[in-house]
Amino acid sequence: MSASTYVDEKRLAQRLAAMARIGATENGGVNRQALSAEDAAAQRQLVQWGETLGLKPSIDAIGNLFLRLEGADTGAPPVLSGSHLDSQPTGGKFDGVFGVLAAFEAVEAILASGVKPRVSIDIVAWMNEEGSRFAPGMMGSAVFAGNRALDATLAVVDKHNVSVKQALAEVRESLRDVPERALGERVSAYVEAHIEQGPHLENEGLTIGVVSGIQGKRTFTVRVDGEAAHAGTSTRAERRDALLAAIAMVQALADAMRDDEDIVKFTVGRFDVKPSAPSVVPSSVDFSIDLRHPDSDVLLALGDRIAPICEAHAGVCTVRVTELSSAMSLDFPEPMRALVRNAALRLDLRHRDILSTAGHDARYLHYVCPSAMIFVPSHLGRTHCETEYTSSSDLAAGARVLADVLSELAV
Ligand code: HGY
Ligand code: MN
Ligand code: MN
Numbered sequence: 001m002s003a004s005t006y007v008d009e010k011r012l013a014q015r016l017a018a019m020a021r022i023g024a025t026e027n028g029g030v031n032r033q034a035l036s037a038e039d040a041a042a043q044r045q046l047v048q049w050g051e052t053l054g055l056k057p058s059i060d061a062i063g064n065l066f067l068r069l070e071g072a073d074t075g076a077p078p079v080l081s082g083s084h085l086d087s088q089p090t091g092g093k094f095d096g097v098f099g100v101l102a103a104f105e106a107v108e109a110i111l112a113s114g115v116k117p118r119v120s121i122d123i124v125a126w127m128n129e130e131g132s133r134f135a136p137g138m139m140g141s142a143v144f145a146g147n148r149a150l151d152a153t154l155a156v157v158d159k160h161n162v163s164v165k166q167a168l169a170e171v172r173e174s175l176r177d178v179p180e181r182a183l184g185e186r187v188s189a190y191v192e193a194h195i196e197q198g199p200h201l202e203n204e205g206l207t208i209g210v211v212s213g214i215q216g217k218r219t220f221t222v223r224v225d226g227e228a229a230h231a232g233t234s235t236r237a238e239r240r241d242a243l244l245a246a247i248a249m250v251q252a253l254a255d256a257m258r259d260d261e262d263i264v265k266f267t268v269g270r271f272d273v274k275p276s277a278p279s280v281v282p283s284s285v286d287f288s289i290d291l292r293h294p295d296s297d298v299l300l301a302l303g304d305r306i307a308p309i310c311e312a313h314a315g316v317c318t319v320r321v322t323e324l325s326s327a328m329s330l331d332f333p334e335p336m337r338a339l340v341r342n343a344a345l346r347l348d349l350r351h352r353d354i355l356s357t358a359g360h361d362a363r364y365l366h367y368v369c370p371s372a373m374i375f376v377p378s379h380l381g382r383t384h385c386e387t388e389y390t391s392s393s394d395l396a397a398g399a400r401v402l403a404d405v406l407s408e409l410a411v
Contacts, residue, residue: 003403004347006109007397015101016395019045019085020093029109029386030093032232034086034128034139035063035167040174045235046100046125047178055123056179061150062143063168065126066181069107071120071410077186078120079409080369081106081402083194083361084129084140087341091130092388094195098376098395100125102193105396106403110410117410119188122125126361127168133158134167135288136325141361144184145368159272172284189336189409190365193398195390197358199381208344208351209375213331214366215294215357218303219324222249222310224315228275228283243273243282245317249310250287256309257291257302257369264302265292265357295354298329327363328346336372349397358383 009054022042023032032038043065047057050067058066068078083099103123110117126144131137134156142148154165196202201209250268256268270288289306293299307321337353344351354375365371375400379389 001113003106003113003115003407004109004343006112007105007396007400007403009392011108012101012396012399013392014103015049015104016093016097019097019101021334022148023087025090025386027386029388030087030091031089032085032087032090032091033133034130035133035171039086039256040171042097043125043171043175046104047084047175050123051268053111055107059172059175059178060144060181060183062140062153062183063171063179064140064144065125065175067104067123069111069117069121071117073118074120077188078122079406080122080124080127080187080190080365081192081406082124084193085125086128086130088130088132088384090386092383092386094388094390094395095197095383096129096194096410098195098390098398099193102395102399102402103406105399106406109141109403113407115407115411117290117407121406121410122303129162129361134164135221136362138359138364139164141364145364146184147364147367150183172224187365187369188269189369190362190371191374191402191405191409192360192371193376193402194360195383195388195389196354196375197381198378200354201375201377202345202379202381204352206352207349207376208340209354209403210337210340210344210351211332211356211373211375212337212353213329213355214360214363215292215355216296216299216327216329217290217359218299218326219291220289220306221322221324222246222289222316223320223322224249224285224317225319226281226283231279231281234281234354239281240316241408242285242317244272244313245313245319246285246287248315249319250312252309252313253289253306256305263293264298265290278316292357294329294357299328327359330363330366331367332362332372333370335355336370339405339408340372340374340401343401346404347397349401372405374398374405
């Protein structure tokens with residue numbers, strides 16, 4: 001019998017519910033930001049569950065956590081499957097964690113099927129996919145794939161000036177029994193299950209999305225410097241109000257990025273005003289820009305307009321635009337997509353090809369091995385919010401497809 005037969009919907013739902021209690025928010029969501037105490041607790045929980053199945057844990061220098069089901073050929077590069085355990089500050093119960101626990105469920109199903117895989121299967125939880133505490137996101141997978149330097153990544157700080165290196169040392173302390181593994185070992189394939197984070201599968205009555213690729217994304221930080229002054233005594237002529245300059249920049253950028261088709265995605269999600277005191281003219285503003293487009297040429301051209309637009313609206317202030325990440329659109333290889341499609345067909349699950357407009361760790365694995373993604377529906381497309389929801393049966397369907405794809409790749 002195929003591995004998917006052994007996928008247990010209830011067990012998967014129970015594990016997801018247990019993870020959702022770690023960092024649970026009052027409104028039914030999750031706050032489990034990268035390298036927080038909650039993130040560490042989730043990782044410990046995963047390692048404990050792995051022990052019950054005899055899986056071997058390991059962690060690499062950037063904090064990616066792996067659980068290995070050893071294959072018969074111990075020298076062969078493993079197949080990897082997973083996603084991330086970190087969340088947005090007001091995140092949902094499924095973004096990321098579903099991919100990790102679907103991989104766990106798939107491995108448990110493969111074990112139950114009695115088939116010993118030829119190559120090892122590593123379940124992986126990538127470090128800091130979301131990029132809310134430490135920017136940019138997908139740090140773990142980018143360092144693993146050699147797209148980002150380890151030292152520069154360890155030096156990134158959060159808003160309290162805590163570095164990735166410091167925060168990682170604390171997580172490492174709580175996982176001190178987990179052995180270290182070399183960074184960026186060879187991988188034979190990667191498959192990531194994830195919620196769609198859009199409404200299309202649900203609207204079309206489909207259960208599985210065969211992900212065709214991921215749209216491109218560029219991220220920036222903008223620093224606007226003015227000068228603090230008294231709100232009552234300083235004249236308009238004297239003021240160098242960083243907030244007013246930053247607002248002018250954001251409005252001009254939003255106008256420039258606006259397209260009638262609503263394909264360009266432009267977001268300023270962080271906007272920090274200093275000193276943020278009611279009677280002080282703002283001295284500085286830091287804000288983030290997240291820009292996405294499926295056409296890499298358009299993404300490049302639009303992203304290159306950001307700095308000139310900011311400079312044109314700086315007025316008496318100064319501005320510095322720094323690009324944090326630049327990732328072009330990508331297509332997953334057709335043979336990998338066919339594995340997902342054929343597994344869905346055999347399981348009689350309604351499916352279609354779909355482009356991911358959200359980013360995922362699979363982006364970086366795509367650069368080092370044949371990669372694929374499996375989507376399951378997101379109710380009303382809600383995500384990066386506390387009301388994120390996918391039914392247990394849809395989650396189990398995604399895990400079944402994953403179990404059969406992993407068996408094909410590893411057995
Ligand atoms: O930003 C993204 O697309 C992902 O959810 N981290
Ligand atoms: Mn995610
Ligand atoms: Mn996310």
